[in-house]
Amino acid sequence: MSKTYEFTIGELRREYLASLAKAGLGMLAVGACLAHSGLFDAQRLMEAGPALADLLGEMMPPDFSNWANWGMPLLDTLAMSVAGTFLAVCLSIPLGFLAAANASPHPVVHRLARGVLNFLRSVPELIMGIVFVAAVGFGALPGVLALGLHSVGMVGKFFAESVEHCDKRAVEAIRATGATPMQVMLHGMLPQVLPQMADIAVYRWEYNFRASTVMGMVGAGGIGFQLMGSLRLMQYQEVAALLLVMLVMVTLVDALGSWLRGKFA
Amino acid sequence: MLTIQGLTKIYQAHTALYPTDLTFEASRFSVLLGPSGAGKSTLLRCLNQLTVPTGGTVEIEGIGSIDTASKRHALRCMTGFVFQQHQLIFRQTALANVLNGRLGCTPLWRSLLPWSRKDVTDALGCLERVGLLDFALTRAGRLSGGQQQRVGIARALAQKPRIILADEPVASLDPAKSEEILELLLKICREDGICTVVSLHQVDLARKFADRVIALKDGRVVFDAPPNELSESALKEIYTSGGDVSSQPEEETGENELAVLEAKAA
Ligand SMILES: Nc1ncnc2c1ncn2[C@@H]1O[C@H](COP(=O)(O)OP(=O)(O)O)[C@@H](O)[C@H]1O
Ligand SMILES: [Mg+2]
Numbered sequence: 207m208s209k210t211y212e213f214t215i216g217e218l219r220r221e222y223l224a225s226l227a228k229a230g231l232g233m234l235a236v237g238a239c240l241a242h243s244g245l246f247d248a249q250r251l252m253e254a255g256p257a258l259a260d261l262l263g264e265m266m267p268p269d270f271s272n273w274a275n276w277g278m279p280l281l282d283t284l285a286m287s288v289a290g291t292f293l294a295v296c297l298s299i300p301l302g303f304l305a306a307a308n309a310s311p312h313p314v315v316h317r318l319a320r321g322v323l324n325f326l327r328s329v330p331e332l333i334m335g336i337v338f339v340a341a342v343g344f345g346a347l348p349g350v351l352a353l354g355l356h357s358v359g360m361v362g363k364f365f366a367e368s369v370e371h372c373d374k375r376a377v378e379a380i381r382a383t384g385a386t387p388m389q390v391m392l393h394g395m396l397p398q399v400l401p402q403m404a405d406i407a408v409y410r411w412e413y414n415f416r417a418s419t420v421m422g423m424v425g426a427g428g429i430g431f432q433l434m435g436s437l438r439l440m441q442y443q444e445v446a447a448l449l450l451v452m453l454v455m456v457t458l459v460d461a462l463g464s465w466l467r468g469k470f471a
Numbered sequence: 472m473l474t475i476q477g478l479t480k481i482y483q484a485h486t487a488l489y490p491t492d493l494t495f496e497a498s499r500f501s502v503l504l505g506p507s508g509a510g511k512s513t514l515l516r517c518l519n520q521l522t523v524p525t526g527g528t529v530e531i532e533g534i535g536s537i538d539t540a541s542k543r544h545a546l547r548c549m550t551g552f553v554f555q556q557h558q559l560i561f562r563q564t565a566l567a568n569v570l571n572g573r574l575g576c577t578p579l580w581r582s583l584l585p586w587s588r589k590d591v592t593d594a595l596g597c598l599e600r601v602g603l604l605d606f607a608l609t610r611a612g613r614l615s616g617g618q619q620q621r622v623g624i625a626r627a628l629a630q631k632p633r634i635i636l637a638d639e640p641v642a643s644l645d646p647a648k649s650e651e652i653l654e655l656l657l658k659i660c661r662e663d664g665i666c667t668v669v670s671l672h673q674v675d676l677a678r679k680f681a682d683r684v685i686a687l688k689d690g691r692v693v694f695d696a697p698p699n700e701l702s703e704s705a706l707k708e709i710y711t712s713g714g715d716v717s718s719q720p721e722e723e724t725g726e727n728e729l730a731v732l733e734a735k736a737a
Contacts, residue, residue, distance in 0.1 A: 379558035379623075382521055383630055384547035384575020389582055393574055397560055397567075 261442065268450055269443035276432060276451060283428035286346045287415040287459075290353030294414075295407045297358045302365025308377075309369055309391055323366070327359025331417055335424040349426030353414050364406045365399070372398040401470045408470075412463040419452050429455075472497045472666040473518065473634055478527035480513050487513040489690045490527060495668055497633070500660045502681035503670035504694075506710055509687040511670035515636045518668070519550045531634075548575035551627025553637035553656075557619040561612030565603060565622045568611050569594040572629030597625040601655060617648035624655060635660070637669040641676070649673070653680045674706060 240246060301319050303309045310316035331352050338348030372395050380394035422430020429452060436444040473495040480488040488510045495501055503511045516522035518529060520543050529537045529546070537546050551572070559568045570586050573594070586594075598604050601621040606614060611622055620640060627635055637656060641649035653669070657680055660667040671677050677684050678698045686694035686709045694705055 373558075373561075375554065375556055375558040376560045378521065379552070379554060379626070380560075380571055380574065382519060382547060382550075382552040383572050383626070384544050384550075385571075386544075386579060388579050389574050389577075392579075393571055393582065394560070397563055401562070 264442040265446035267443065268447035269441070270447045272444060273447075273451075276429065276448070279422070279427070279429045279432050280451070280455065282346045283418045283422070283430070283455075284415070284459075286349040286353065286418045286421065286426070286428055287411060289346075289350045290357060290418065291407060291411040291414050293350060293354030294357035294361045294410060295403075297354070298362035298365050299403075301358060301362040303369060303391055303395075305362060305366035306369035308372075308374065309395060311387070319362075320366075323359050323362045325359070326355055327363070329356065331356040332420065332424055335421050335426045339425045344425045344427065346427040349418055349421040349428060352421060352426065353418060357410050357414060361406055361410050365403055368399040368402040368406075369395055404470045405467050408463050408466045412460050415459045416456055419456075472532050474530045475518070476528050476530070478514070478517055478529065479525045480510075480517055480522060481525045486690050488517065488524075491692055493685065493692070493695075495634075495666050497666045498661060498664040499666060499682045500657050500680060501668045501683045501685060502677040502698075503668065503685050503687060504672070504674065504677050504709065505670075505687035506712070507672075508689075510690040511687055512638050513690075514687065515552075515638045515668065515670060518636055519547055519552055519634075521552070544575070548630060549632055550634040550636060551624075551630045551632035553620070553623050553627050553635065553640045555639040555642045557616075557623040559611040559619055559622055559626075561610065563611060564608050565598060565611055565614065565618075565625075566591070566594055566607040568622050569597050569625045569629050572597075572626040575630060594625075594629050597628040598622075600628060600659070601625045617644055617652065620644065620648075620652055621655070624652070624659070628659065632665060634666045635668075637667070639670050639672065642672065649676060650679075656680075674701070677701070 244250065301323060304311075304315050305319035305323055307313075307316055310319065334352035334356050335348060338351045342348050342351070376398065377390060377394040380390050385393060418426075418428055419430045419433075422428040422432070423434045425431070429448065433445065433448045433452075436442075436448060474493070476492050477490040478488065478492075479486070479490045491514065503514065505511050513522060517524040520529070520537065531537065531546055531549075534542055534545050537543050560571070563571075570590060573586070573590050574582055577590075595604060595607060598607050601624050603614075603618060603621050603625065606618065611619060614622065623640070635656065640656070641652050644652060653676060656667060656669060659665060669680075678701060681698045684694065684696065684698045684701055685692055686705075688709055693709055694701070
């Protein structure tokens with residue numbers, strides 16, 4: 207009896223020590239990363255304070271005098287995000303079905319589609335932006351193409367996952383009526399996953415709006431292009447104003463997006 | 472109407488259906504009995520090729536032996552399948568679910584357009600026959616279990632079927648609802664001259680509704696006669712465990728074991 211007690215208490219102690227050791231190892235790994243990236247360099251951090259204060263001082267007060275020239279770029283950015291998301295959804299529906307194990311015509315196609323999605327996800331949109339600016343020139347178009355293609359990586363993957371999670375018994379009932387494989391997808395699976403797809407698309411649009419503000423920096427038009435210009439000319443007061451405008455826009459888009467997504471629930 | 476010869480299904484090493492010969496006639500209401508795992512679902516699903524048989528043939532009057540994809544399509548179009556869990560798309564309305572029954576005989580391009588007035592009218596007619604006209608625009612997920620099964624039957628009716636296969640259509644319903652559903656299936660069978668095969672696990676319901684009772688046990692037909700020949704000794708023979716009654720497919724409910732116990736006690 208007491209032997210079991212002793213054993214259990216010993217086990218408890220051992221478990222406690224083991225978890226301590228694991229936590230210690232984890233801390234050590236994180237600490238090594240902090241040191242490696244210079245977060246322990248007290249001297250540099252101390253110097254950063256005054257430099258930041260200087261910069262912030264130069265930003266004050268924000269200079270909105272140029273506001274009349276920002277309307278068009280803002281519209282560009284908004285249009286770029288919507289068009290990019292639309293492109294992504296159009297490509298993601300077929301790719302998503304091909305990448306879903308339960309809808310794919312063949313396991314090889316399934317693997318291939320997954321590979322394409324992984325590839326698109328792993329190339330950063332800024333790199334795609336640079337490539338498309340080189341291919342089609344400056345403006346919103348390269349931004350749309352870059353955002354669209356990069357988004358397919360994530361949107362297509364999520365579409366595939368929701369297709370895989372749809373009720374397979376309802377799908378079987380559709381097959382039993384004599385529907386062709388294409389009809390099974392369109393009438394058995396699609397109606398089940400449509401709300402999730404809409405949710406994913408709008409969520410991605412919110413992300414793409416934020417991303418499209420950055421796309422301007424590689425020459426793909428929009429408000430980011432203005433921001434880059436002001437930065438180059440070191441007009442920090444205008445930079446501050448632009449950042450504030452972008453903050454307001456992002457907040458509005460996020461609010462609109464979550465309102466829309468609430469409708470799909 | 473429907474003839475099977477040597478129909479066999481083998482899963483890996485396990486034989487779910489030994490070579491079986493049966494003929495089903497139009498306007499007849501046949502009931503499949505047997506304990507869980509006997510092979511009732513396997514037989515029904517092989518009949519319309521939802522499960523691909525390992526061997527044997529399925530032959531339909533007017534189509535012939537089902538040996539090509541286009542014949543299989545023709546077979547499925549004329550065969551309504553009613554499932555235990557109804558298997559509706561819950562987000563869609565009852566009407567949309569019934570209209571899905573028309574997919575088989577609708578070309579892909581046409582199924583992308585809105586349904587024609589005739590199709591919708593026919594589907595409403597099917598809902599009316601099962602007594603759910605007032606629920607046409609209610610989401611299937613909002614309906615009760617019995618109502619959902621009626622929608623499942625209406626979907627089968629929308630196919631204008633010559634055969635109806637029903638796999639334990641009342642296993643998840645209470646006794647009163649079960650009788651209603653079976654009465655409905657029997658009425659449809661008689662009125663439309665449909666060849667109907669229903670699997671059940673309640674012996675009393677089989678006695679009440681069947682024209683013919685076919686009992687399966689461990690993948691073999693062990694009884695095939697009118698229900699009045701279903702004696703106590705025959706039941707004992709059907710329900711005494713011979714082999715793998717314990718190895719049940721995942722979706723079986725506890726009710727099946729209950730039925731087995733009841734049958735044994737009887
Ligand atoms: N997909 C499957 N894979 C392997 N074995 C299966 C599968 N489906 C059914 N079986 C087996 O086949 C036998 C018959 O099952 P089933 O036809 O579902 O019986 P019933 O409907 O009479 O309860 C059971 O032993 C079951 O375990
Ligand atoms: Mg079964």
